Every structure is written in structure tokens, then in C-alpha cells.
Amino acid sequence: MKAIIHVTLKKGVLDPQGKAIAQALHNLGFDGVTDARQGKFIELDVAANTTEAQVKDMCDKLLANPVIEDYRVELRSKS
Amino acid sequence: MKAIIHVTLKKGVLDPQGKAIAQALHNLGFDGVTDARQGKFIELDVAANTTEAQVKDMCDKLLANPVIEDYRVELRSKS
Structure with missing residues (x-):
């Protein structure tokens, strides 16, 4: 089984890496x-x-x- | 509109960060x-x-x- 996890900065937390990406794309x-x-x-x-609880742990x-940071977890059976 | 991009190492490319995560979870x-x-x-x-082509660019x-690295792109209208 696969566990897919996305970890993102919470809203309102400054993301300097994101700012750098946006600036570089502009350039x-x-x-x-x-x-x-x-x-x-x-x-x-x-x-x-x-279980999902284990992955959240x-x-x-x-x-x-x-x-x-926020995270979200998704379990997928292998196919 | 939002563009969601996942960048992953190609299969077969060594992923030391991933190995470190697996080891730490074992510990x-x-x-x-x-x-x-x-x-x-x-x-x-x-x-x-x-367009998707622009995001791929x-x-x-x-x-x-x-x-x-491989990447995959997904465009989502804001909701």
C-alpha cells in the first residue's frame, strides 16, 4: 500500500522559498x-x-x- | 486559477532524503x-x-x- 503525504506551510506563515519561485518566474x-x-x-x-491514524502519527x-505546517494523508492500494 | 505541480525524482535515481526518512521512521x-x-x-x-503548456514550460x-526529475501538472479553477 502507498501512503501519499502532502506537507504545506500553514496559511499566514511566510514562505520565502515560494516568494523566490514567484520572483524567478517573473524574471x-x-x-x-x-x-x-x-x-x-x-x-x-x-x-x-x-491505518491512516498511523500515518498521521x-x-x-x-x-x-x-x-x-499542515499535512494531508491519503492511502492508496497499489495498482 | 491554481496550478498544482508535483516534482518527483525519476525512478532509479537514488533518493538519499527518502532513505533517511525511511530509516528515521524505522528508528x-x-x-x-x-x-x-x-x-x-x-x-x-x-x-x-x-495553459498547461505554459506551466510545463x-x-x-x-x-x-x-x-x-519528473513532474506532473494539474490546473484547477479556484473554488
Whole structure:
């Protein structure tokens, strides 16, 4: 089974990396971009009996910083 | 409109960050995790007339390294 995790900065937390991306895209001539935010995307291969609660536990303990980051978890059976 | 971009390492490219995550999860007692891969997740606010081709152009020129990374692009109207 696969666990797909998206970790993003909470709304209101300054994202300097995103700002740098937006600025660089402007410099390249992509003027339509008004904002950019960057997050992490983590794909785990997990045992078939893994629950969403376990994956959230992993996020809280290691993968995300719950003070400034949100995460969302999705479990997918391999196909 | 929002452009959602996932940048991941190509299959076969060594992912030391992912290996570190898998090892750290093992050390925390999450034994069900057999592999981890980490990628980037970028959210752009773009003008409403932006096409997928333009966003792919941004990926090729700035957001991804096409030599070792794959990306996928998704356009979403704001709701």
C-alpha cells in the first residue's frame, strides 16, 4: 500500500522559498504568476494493514512540523 | 486559477532524503514502512488564461530538473 503525504506551510506563515519561485518566474517572463507556495510531497510504501491514524502519527512525529505546517494523508492500494 | 505541480525524482535515481526518512521512521518504531521517496509540491496562483503548456514550460525552465526529475501538472479553477 502507498501512503501519499502532502506537507504545506500553514496559511499566514511566510514562505520565502515560494516568494523566490514567484520572483524567478517573473524574471523569466511568466507574468501571470501572482503567488507561489512550496511544500513537500512524500510517498511511503507501507504494510497493507497500515491505518491512516498511523500515518498521521508519523507526520506528527517526524514528517511535518505541526506548529507551522499542515499535512494531508491519503492511502492508496497499489495498482 | 491554481496550478498544482508535483516534482518527483525519476525512478532509479537514488533518493538519499527518502532513505533517511525511511530509516528515521524505522528508528521511531514504524516497521511497516519499506520505502520512502520525497518530492516537491508547488502551488502557483496563475492568471485565468494560463495553459498547461505554459506551466510545463515553467517546470522545464525553473521548477524541475528534467534530467533527474519528473513532474506532473494539474490546473484547477479556484473554488
